[in-house]
């Protein structure tokens with residue numbers, strides 16, 4: 394805490410991982426001797442830069458940009474860029490730290506990193522977004538590359554923003570280096586199923602959890618928080634598997650529709666018009682909008698938090714438990730607070746942490762890198778099948794590791810230990826560098 398002052402989210406993420414590692418460190422004392430834990434907690438590089446950009450009226454604004462290159466033992470740094478006013482170093486470091494373990498869990502050759510800016514894309518014109526992305530990339534370009542560091546999207550960064558950044562990178566370097574960013578459009582090197590991957594992957598992971606008790610999504614009531622990239626495609630996959638999503642949210646509040654939220658309407662509202670969630674209720678008599686309310690008050694059997702960190706606190710956990718929720722799988726990064734997770738454990742609510750359940754996004758980004766490297770383009774079905782296999786594999790790894798370390802069903806412990814062992818063994822093999 395003294396070494397990283399004021400970085401509350403980073404402390405929270407590190408504490409959660411370290412709390413799980415006791416059994417593995419006592420079993421493998423060489424990890425301690427080789428200083429693996431302090432080495433994992435310290436980013437390899439932290440780049441902070443100024444981003445000046447001009448709005449449509451010609452006024453100049455200054456934002457702060459970040460790229461934290463956390464660990465590259467397993468491959469090039471890999472992780473998204475977040476544009477949101479809440480971004481500061483502590484958020485980027487927590488996300489980068491989580492990313493190391495998540496990427497290790499996928500079994501793919503990708504290191505961990507994260508970046509972003511305190512720029513607020515809300516209410517900005519398309520031209521303002523473009524100018525900001527170009528300025529951001531002007532500063533970042535010298536630090537990334539397909540063998541060095543491969544950023545992607547996150548909150549506030551989708552295909553449009555990746556496009557403007559890719560265009561600027563191409564202009565600055567004079568190279569068509571497809572593999573330098575993932576989350577690209579399908580016409581210019583993107584992968585089919587990448588847009589859907591995080592949401593689909595979260596639902597695939599939850600499906601594996603349900604299978605253990607002979608259950609499925611069929612007929613289940615589901616609450617999905619958020620209404621961005623992850624939430625929309627979680628909604629789609631839940632629908633495909635026969636479940637009903639009865640509530641979704643954004644930062645203005647939540648909507649409830651017991652008939653089930655309509656995907657096409659929600660896509661049009663959020664992806665095309667970039668509107669507010671209350672507009673869904675204005676257009677649907679069966680839906681109601683609750684401004685600034687807590688979405689976890691809506692009764693459900695399965696909860697998928699897909700918005701942002703610490704959105705599901707102890708109050709939310711208690712409400713879910715009281716209403717009979719039996720499974721929580723995190724589509725977002727660290728959406729549940731530590732006391733919420735303790736409450737789930739104490740009440741036998743099956744709980745999947747984001748670093749396992751939402752790893753489908755980065756895994757499919759790694760598939761995009763493979764396609765770029767071979768100048769290939771796979772079908773949607775093939776890519777989705779690979780994603781499904783990867784999620785089944787991550788679930789198995791977490792489950793088996795938790796059992797091996799005497800905590801059957803504890804996906805937090807399973808994910809942290811399984812990710813850590815792959816990292817630690819690789820760092821040992823590469824020596825003290």
Ligand code: NDP
Pocket residue numbers: 546547548549550591619620621622623624642643644645699700701702704724725726727751752754755
């Ligand atoms: P988007 O920007 O597409 O959507 C974010 C959603 O969350 C929006 O509905 C937004 O509402 C809501 N939200 C964001 N911040 C807050 C807040 N402070 N309070 C309430 N609601 C908020 O982002 P993504 O869907 O891509 O990301 C969602 C989560 O999933 C993040 O935690 C991200 O790190 C994680 N994730 C994303 C991956 C991806 O592939 N995209 C991969 C793995 C994890 P509003 O529009 O009102 O701000």
